[in-house]
Amino acid sequence: MADALLRVGLIGLGKMGQNHLRVLSMLKGVELVFVADSDHATAQRASTSLGVPAIHELSAIPAGTDAVVICTPTVTHAEMIRQAAEHVNNIFVEKPLAGTLDEAQLIAAFCRTRKINIQVGFIERFNPAVQELKAILDRAQQIVSIDFTRTNKLSARITDVDVVTDLMIHDIDLALHLNGPARDIVAHGYVRDKMIDFASALLTHENGRFSRIQASRITDKKKRLIEATCIDMFVDCELLRKEIIITRQSEITQVEGQPYTISAIQEAIEVRPQEALLTELQAFVASCRTGPTLDTPGVEAGLAAMEICDQIQKAVMV
The missing domain is CATH 3.30.360.10 (Dihydrodipicolinate Reductase; domain 2)
Structure with missing residues (x-):
């Protein structure tokens, strides 16, 4: 994966999701392979504009996808992570990690057990x-x-x-x-x-x-x-x-x-x-290829x- 394009999907096309869409679509070394949103019309517009497939269920994540970026409402984060983890090992999720502490503890344990590489969207870092x-x-x-x-x-x-x-x-x-x-x-x-x-x-x-x-x-x-x-x-x-x-x-x-x-x-x-979102997603891409650094906010930072x-x-x- 070090030299190949990183195949990334984007889940959630709200305001923050649109920002991620803009950066991902121009990020060097990244191929956007699908978009998804609970509003199917929104997903279809992005699909048509970029020539990228839109999916309506995470069970349809294309084979060969390397990573996903989750920008859905906070209350859905835990479930989105669980579903995405059935298909990929690299997940970026916007902050917070989950809607409640109980959910965050459960999803952290889930990611440790499954050895999922998670980056939480603490963009200010x-x-x-x-x-x-x-x-x-x-x-x-x-x-x-x-x-x-x-x-x-x-x-x-x-x-x-x-x-x-x-x-x-x-x-x-x-x-x-x-x-x-x-x-x-x-x-x-x-x-x-x-x-x-x-x-x-x-x-x-x-x-x-x-x-x-x-x-x-x-x-x-x-x-x-x-x-x-x-x-x-x-x-x-x-x-x-x-x-x-x-x-x-x-x-x-x-x-x-x-x-x-x-x-x-x-x-x-x-x-x-320097645009913080660009640097943040570059760090995520790097972590997918070679592993996270000490300064990359992972699941433990999200839980803390x-x-x-x-x-x-x-x-x-x-």
Whole structure:
């Protein structure tokens, strides 16, 4: 498979599925071999446009398919994975891994037993600003705390999950990715119509670091921020504009006979332009060929994020 085209099918042609369709159809080394959607007319339009077969049941996945990408509603993820695993060993599933923690635990066990290579769609890991931020923090003298803020208006297409599994889960994954496993969680939030629309959580990690995570879909204000407090610097990372500013420890100088002068040293870090979805799918293709890397979010990362989501949801809903 190292040199041959990777034969990939796409399941789900909603908004995110259309984005995957665009990237997969132009990805080097990939052949799109089928599309599928619960709306057969949508699948047929994509089929006609790209000259790719449309299937209406996963039992019809063509022989020789190497991998599938699942972009269906969250509540269907577990069942889609089980059905797809009857035909392929490589599966990309959009986040979250499953609709509930119980489902995520069952599907994780299923994938371990079947030795399924799963990548969960934590796209922020592939945001070039996040990748540059991780490189900066890996060189930091000591990380004390990282703050994550993510807000967005409620999407009409997201009706099956709350703000924790819709938005906050991205930063939960990043918190675990950057700060390691958590040992304690405190959370509160705002519930509307039995759905959590605002949540704030403090994670204390096993290494002593802290992650403060806030997510909201109450207002139209859209924010994607990461702020890292380190012993030797403070790092502002704006994910939408892909901007990073480092403020290093202030310098205190004195000229004889003059007052003290305190000055901060700021440095703007250049972030390379790169589409995160393209990088994410390239990583999936690579994992299908040679196996996942440590930075590729697999089934264990998907399960770990769901475990934290579940604890936050229970704390908020008390």
